[in-house]
Amino acid sequence: MSGEWPHEKLKQVVSIAKGRIVANSSDVSSASIPYIGAAAFEGVASSWTTSKNGVAAKPNDVLMLWDGERSGLVATNLEGVISSTVARLRPNPGWESRYLAHFLKSRFEFIQSRRTGTGVPHVPKDLGDILEVPRPPLPEQRRIAAILDTLDRTIEGTQRVIEKLQATRQGLLHDLLTRGLDENGRLRDPERNPEQFKETDLGRVPRGWEAARLAEVATLITDGTHQAVKTVDFGIPFLYVSNVRNGRILWEKSGFIAPSEYRVVSRGRQPTRDGILYTVVGSYGHAARISKEIDFSFQRHIAYIQPEVKRVDSHFLSIWLESPHIKRYADAVALGNAQRTVTLTELRKYPIQLPPLTEQKRVVEYVESFDRQVDLEQAQIAKLQALKQGLMEDLLTGQVRVAVATAEV
Template sequence: MRMTTDYKNTAAGRVPSEWDVVSLGQATTDIFGGGTPSTAKPTYWGGDIEWTTSAYLSGLHLKNGQRKITKEGLDNSSSRLVPKGNLLVGTRVGVGKVAVNDVNVAISQDLTGLVLNKLAFDSEYLAYYLMSDQPQQVFRNQTRGTTIRGIPREDLKLIPVCRPPLPEQMKIAAILSKIQQAIEVQEKIIERTKELKRGLMAKLFTEGLPAFRERDRQAGLHGEELKETEIGLMPKSWEVRRLGDIFDCHDGKRVPMTKADRIAGPYPYYGASGIIDHVKDFIFDGEHLLVAEDGENLKSRKMPISFIAQGKFWVNNHAHILKNRLGSLKFYEQYMAQMDVKDYLTGTTRPKLTKGLLLEMRLPFPQETEQLEIGRVLERLDAKAKLNDIRLYLQSGIFKSMLYQLMAGHIRVNNIEIPFIGEQTGPAHVQA
């Protein structure tokens, strides 16, 4: 790779002097919208023609449609078929989404189909280009409407597009695809780790730690029997206790602050789902378990509802503060992370977990040595998950940086050989 030094000013910004800049309309042989066959007509659906909306676009390639329609449905609607190896662009809902269609696909009114001039443009390159900062800024600036915001097709056609020589386009696309493949692999690793943890937690909190049961078996005790309790199956030696018998609640010490009242400082300021700011003072010191008091997250569980706060910190009135008299904080942080709390919630528009109901929660209580070991097992898995998240963050940063530098011509790949370029070719690289 080499850095470019000779630039020219264009509608697409400063680009290498040997690159052309054309409008998106000039990069295509046809641009058209789509539609949805009537759902009241059963004969329009369930055929062999792929059909999709913008909601189904995820990643660079669309490998199959969201649903299937019949020829009758296609002929009697505004939907149109985009030949494979071209582009789908979100222009009504999901504005700015872009994908290369690996199959012939009919499109809904959310999408615009771009049939490319394959002698001038590589479809993967153009898809990546439309994902880059400058075109995405155009999508944001030109979006109009009140209830449904979209970009007019005439404005879409005017987006300036850089056109390096076709071989260079294919090299740019191949490099970005390799990075994207690494990101996708990392995302799968993260998801598998989450699945592993969910399965492990279900087993640990039902059967106990296998290492402890193995010791029983080695001692000739053949493992511990399970018993049915009000909170489900658990080892016979475990107890069920009230949360209030394990923890003291320090909600009375909380002091909420408005954003205007906060003065920046070194101490974490916690809310219902974790740290939301840093302030100059603290009201708690030591290790505590914080549990969300209110908010939709108590139902959706998109973020943790229980987490450990350590050292000096401040808490607002959206998180309960618990200090354990017995047991392991890590064990109960992990247990409550997977616990279904909906039966303890009040409120309809905004779910709330009151202090009274929190203290009445029933929790398992193994021997404290077993609690500590279960906590350590899950903590090691969390450390691995955090490392995976860091890797994904770094890979995503590399992709964004390379996308910008390659599309602006700051890094040139025209004079280098890329041995894996053939691996990326497929329907997206078929030339006319």
């Protein structure tokens, strides 16, 4: 148990230095060094500086996002000058930085629950006093860090596989929705068989495909509730724009509203299985089919489309709405600057090219077989994350001790 380990306050474990604002730019030169802000925590180097007056970070430092909605996030192995929204936690002798990083990540919810500030939330100023860190022997710290690092690398590798599959999916959709699948399930070839194709406003598509507008193949096009809702810990799922991604509804990341509130805000907006959700504000252009019967509500930034099933397969329509054709069209008709919006009026005008229903179903089956590969990889990530969560609980509390080679002691 961690009771066998001494505990020290965070301020005794690290020296904390808050970053400051220095001149920076998105342009990089030979003299530039990374200016580490929130984007760097996601692996994106977006700003650079030549200033010598900032707070410098070395790869062995632990960095924490100090200000903003995601304050409490931790990163390591970054080198540069930290911005004013970031703090450097430099380990004192006898502490392994990677062990500290894993421990602090495990305490993210603790830190978030104690944030201060009304407009922009901040890590609490007294974090160094209120957070205690268990101190296993240094060789054991290193061994714990190595085990968790290995899991992190496996998770990251699996995530890269998913990202590659999703990028490949976009190319696949382009081919399927411009060439179609013949009776044998093969992509038509416009080079060898140009007579099988025709030119349209959307480019070349197979003959026999029917041009339509979205409103002509839907019985209902509306949006989500315009009322402010109060979320609760448990209840009826409430979806935001961020819950519709890559052809899927991310139910596990939804908010919740009380059943009584659901009955009010969903009146006239009760989606059913095989309906389609399509994001129309901000991060617009993401579509997903509702694949199960479930009570839920959604914000007005999401549109709901009920397909006319005699003309269009709901899954095919969802795929079409995620196609490069429609993404380009959406970019052309979206209004505004800060939060670009596709109005329902414009959404109803979306151009659709409809293959015969039998061919629509072939396309759907082809895409579904590909998506199953993504599902398998995502299931693997879920297992790895659950394993890591359990290991963090066991290893960082000392409930399970790790073997350390004699040479390391």
